[in-house]
Amino acid sequence: MVAVASLGLTGCTATATASVSGKSAIVVGVKADQPGLGFKAQDGTYSGFEVDVGRYIADHMGASRVTFKTVTSDNREDLLRNHTVDIVLASYSITPDRAREVTFGGPYYVAHQDIMVHRDETRIRSVRDLTGRTMCKASGSVSTERIVEGLGIKPRLAPAPSYSDCVAKLLDGTVDVVSTGDLVLAGFAARNRSRVKILNAPFTDEPYGVGLRNGDIDGCEGVNRALTRMYQDGTAIRLLQKWFGASGITLNPEVPEYEGCS
Template sequence: MKLRKVTAASAVLLALSVTATACGGDKKDDGGSSGGGKKIAIGIKYDQPGLGQKTPQGYAGLDVDVATYVAKKLGYNADQIEWKESKSADRETMLQRGDVDFIAATYSITPERQEKVDFAGPYLLAHQDVLIRADDSTIKSPADLNKKKLCSVTGSTSAQNVKDKLATKAQLQQYPTYSACLTGLQSKAIDALTTDDSILAGYASQSQFKGKFKLGGFKMTNENYGIGIKKGSDLKAKINKALEEMVADGSWKKAVDKNLGPAGYKNEPAPKIGDIKS
């Protein structure tokens, strides 16, 4: 009788052991700084054509290409990437909570942000610029925006910067989205759209807009796009090395030309790691 009790107990323990092992085998590695895990979580924008966009075919844009290259150098294949939408207002919080391993989302490096998170890079030097109709010969400098209808999205500071510093008589028009601004630009309801030149080039590179718009080339500000990581993470050095390799092997220039080139975007040379232009 005792023998049967011991045998039954052993069977129960064995079953529990097998169950625990099976459950443990399903646990996903979040990736972190070691690389080679089952998944790595990367934050991008979902709504910026040419930079970070979620499409029916998947994810596309310069930020996506940069992030994919970096992830590969960290030991992750494309199918091991878990893309997460990183809206501008959520980026620092997502990194601090550990929701993502890093963020590549037109993330300009600023002193205020550096107090909260670390940055690798920069990997692109962008500038505030304007987008105008391809046949417009009246806007050749920021001063020519005086008395022109200047559009930017609601809540953006870009248009206000122009009015405050460069064209005090510009007529500001706030639209809910960049796409709405583009439609207004096409219909001549507005004369110019302003934000980062990389963002403008991405929107203008869409197939329905090709050849209809051009960049002013005014370079009104410097925007140093970096890859955001949690403060103190050892990923910084690894990502910086990957970015250097991306430039060296030609992949960076290829990605810029593919995603932003159709709008006539004239990119700055690849920035040196740690070189932040004020």
């Protein structure tokens, strides 16, 4: 991890049409049901780390108006393509398949996939203990595939629409395990400290990227410049501590190495 602004510009040679760069009003797509990352209150306001980072990016790209709209893991690409949102910050792990559909700025943070279980669970200590246990599979997420296909571990899978539904299943005993990025788990764990725990046994990297419309290279460059400044001026670690400092997970204050705009 090195804090070098030029990393975000590597490979950025083309210019996209209808770029988010320079827009006076930017719509940021965020999750509405992930406490600590993106959460929508009953009064319609959004809060969380990704909400704050999205606002910081939009402000530093010159937007005078920033609004937020709910996205899900299933519709992020569609809402970018049809211009419902301009950028997406929604625990959006950068993968080769996704990078063929959208252009990614960042990552703005590299999370680590971990495991959340019942507070009194003692038999599950690492990902290797998941064989035969019931694990929730959130729609549109790649976290399950990293365990089943990537590591060859075979839990029993229980589908759910989202990670908020997965956590509800964990709390009512329908599933034994929820596994995804530690920032996602930390927000839910903070709300249910007496009933669940995170193992703190990470086993993958989860580079969370800023999704832009496919080919928006100018926008990607602008996002990376904003992210570099966010880490250099201390905003990134302040926001990480604000939202996750009490969770007990290890937080990295260094700017991630960017994927490059292409």
